[in-house]
Amino acid sequence: MGSATLRCIRKFSGNNNMSEKQGYTVVDGGSIITPKGFTSGGLHCGLKKTDRNDLGAIVCEVPAAAAAVYTTNVFQAAPLKVTRESLANGTLRAVIVNSGNANACTGEQGEADAYEMRAAAANHLGVAENDVAVASTGVIGELLKMDCVRSGVAGLPEKLSGGAGGAEEFCQAILTTDLVKKESCVQVQVDGKTVTIAGAAKGSGMIHPNMATMLGFMTTDAAIDAEDLHSLLRAATNVTFNMITVDGDTSTNDMLVAMASGLAENGKLNRLHPDWDAFAAGFTFVCETLAKAIARDGEGANHLIEVQVNGAVHDEAAAAIAKTVVGSSLVKSAVFGADANWGRIIAAVGRAGVPVSPDRVDISLGSIAVLKQSSPVAFDEELALAYLQGDTVLITVDLHDGDGKATAWGCDLTYDYVRINAAYRT
Structure with missing residues (x-):
C-alpha cells in the first residue's frame, strides 16, 4: 500500500469519539457491501488502455428504495437520462458503472449505447431493465466500445461478491485519474436494530459539483421510503459534496445514487422517527468523508x-x-x-x-x-x-x-x- 493511500486512510477514517456522541460508529474496513443485501464486483473489459478494472456493478438482492442527484451542467451525459428513467418508480436493483469513457456529448448513438448497457446488465443480472441505473466516467466525446461493454457485462455476475474482494474490485473499476479509492462506512442503532450506511466514490479532477460528486454510490440496509431518502440525500449533498472544489469545473457526468435495502428490519425511518437525527448524522458523515477524500486526492494535490x-x-x-x-x-x-x-x-x-x-x-x-x-x-x-x-x-x-x-x-x-x-x- 502506497504512502498516498495510507495518508488518505489516516485523514478520512473519522473521529470515533465525535461520531459516538452523534449516534453512529465508524466501521473500520467497512465497504459499499457491508449493509445487508448488497454485492458488488468489477473487471477489466478493455475500455481503458491499461489493464485496470473499468466496469463494475452494485447489486441488491431485493428491490431497494433509491434516490439520486445529478450534475447541473447543461450538457448531461447519456447515462444520466437512462438513470433518471430507471429511478422514476423510486426503486433499483443494480447500478452498472464504467470508467475510461464518459459517454457524454455522443449524440443519439451514445444514448442508444447507454440503453443497451442497461438492458445487457438487466439480462445478465436477472432483474428488470427499469431497476438498473447506469453511470459512466472518463473521456468526453468518444463512443463507447460496445463490444467491450457487452463482453464485460456478461462476465460481471461471476465477479459479484459480498466479501471484501467484491468491494475492492468495484472501487477500482470506477477510478480514472484517482490515486486512491474512496470508501466510508458507519453503523447506527435504529429501533434497537443495527443499521449500516456505506459509500464509495471516485473523483480527482473536474471537481466543482453543483449537486453531487463525480460519481458516488451510497448503500444502506435501513428501511426508508424513496422520498425521505431523496430528501436526506439532497440535504447531505449540500453540506458535503457541494462544498468541495478541485479546479472549478463541473462535470457532465456527476451523479450520486443511494440505495436502501430495508433488510435491517427497523421501523421505517422519516423525520419524525426518534432515531432520524442519528441516522441523518451517520449518512452525512459518510458523504463528508467521501467528499473530503475527493478533495484530498485532487489531481496532483499535495495538501x-x-x-x-x-x-x-x-x-x-x-x-x-x-x-x-x-x-x-x-x-x-x-x-x-x-x-x-x-x-x-x-x-x-x-x-x-x-x-x-x-x-x-x-x-x-x-x-x-x-x-x-x-x-x-x-x-x-x-x-x-x-x-x-x-x-x-x-x-x-x-x-x-x-x-x-x-x-x-x-x-x-x-x-x-x-x-x-x-x-x-x-
Missing part, C-alpha cells in the same frame, strides 16, 4: 485545504465565501508554495459576492492568527511555513457579521495538475 467561515450574515453567505476561498487559484498556489500570503485569502473573501463588513474580518492559518479586525497581525513566518508544509491546511475566516457558518474543502494547485490534464485524452 487538503479546509476553509471554515464563521460569523457570516447567514449560512448561504458563509458557504459562498468558503467555496470562493478554497477555489481561488491564488490561494491554492500559495498553499502549494507554503506561502502565508493572507492577502490572497482576504481578496477571495471580498469577491465572493455576499455582504461582508470590510473592517472586522479575522483570518487564521491553523492556530496562527494573521489578520485581526482586517488589520495585519505580526506572526512567526517560520512557524507558518512549517504549518503550511503539513498534510492538511485549515484556513479560518471570522466575519463578525452574524451567525452564518460553513465549511468547504479543496486542495492546492501544483505543477502536476497541469501535466495530468494537458495529456488527459492522449
Whole structure:
C-alpha cells in the first residue's frame, strides 16, 4: 500500500469519539457491501488502455428504495437520462458503472449505447431493465466500445461478491485519474436494530459539483421510503459534496445514487422517527468523508485545504465565501508554495459576492492568527511555513457579521495538475 493511500486512510477514517456522541460508529474496513443485501464486483473489459478494472456493478438482492442527484451542467451525459428513467418508480436493483469513457456529448448513438448497457446488465443480472441505473466516467466525446461493454457485462455476475474482494474490485473499476479509492462506512442503532450506511466514490479532477460528486454510490440496509431518502440525500449533498472544489469545473457526468435495502428490519425511518437525527448524522458523515477524500486526492494535490467561515450574515453567505476561498487559484498556489500570503485569502473573501463588513474580518492559518479586525497581525513566518508544509491546511475566516457558518474543502494547485490534464485524452 502506497504512502498516498495510507495518508488518505489516516485523514478520512473519522473521529470515533465525535461520531459516538452523534449516534453512529465508524466501521473500520467497512465497504459499499457491508449493509445487508448488497454485492458488488468489477473487471477489466478493455475500455481503458491499461489493464485496470473499468466496469463494475452494485447489486441488491431485493428491490431497494433509491434516490439520486445529478450534475447541473447543461450538457448531461447519456447515462444520466437512462438513470433518471430507471429511478422514476423510486426503486433499483443494480447500478452498472464504467470508467475510461464518459459517454457524454455522443449524440443519439451514445444514448442508444447507454440503453443497451442497461438492458445487457438487466439480462445478465436477472432483474428488470427499469431497476438498473447506469453511470459512466472518463473521456468526453468518444463512443463507447460496445463490444467491450457487452463482453464485460456478461462476465460481471461471476465477479459479484459480498466479501471484501467484491468491494475492492468495484472501487477500482470506477477510478480514472484517482490515486486512491474512496470508501466510508458507519453503523447506527435504529429501533434497537443495527443499521449500516456505506459509500464509495471516485473523483480527482473536474471537481466543482453543483449537486453531487463525480460519481458516488451510497448503500444502506435501513428501511426508508424513496422520498425521505431523496430528501436526506439532497440535504447531505449540500453540506458535503457541494462544498468541495478541485479546479472549478463541473462535470457532465456527476451523479450520486443511494440505495436502501430495508433488510435491517427497523421501523421505517422519516423525520419524525426518534432515531432520524442519528441516522441523518451517520449518512452525512459518510458523504463528508467521501467528499473530503475527493478533495484530498485532487489531481496532483499535495495538501487538503479546509476553509471554515464563521460569523457570516447567514449560512448561504458563509458557504459562498468558503467555496470562493478554497477555489481561488491564488490561494491554492500559495498553499502549494507554503506561502502565508493572507492577502490572497482576504481578496477571495471580498469577491465572493455576499455582504461582508470590510473592517472586522479575522483570518487564521491553523492556530496562527494573521489578520485581526482586517488589520495585519505580526506572526512567526517560520512557524507558518512549517504549518503550511503539513498534510492538511485549515484556513479560518471570522466575519463578525452574524451567525452564518460553513465549511468547504479543496486542495492546492501544483505543477502536476497541469501535466495530468494537458495529456488527459492522449
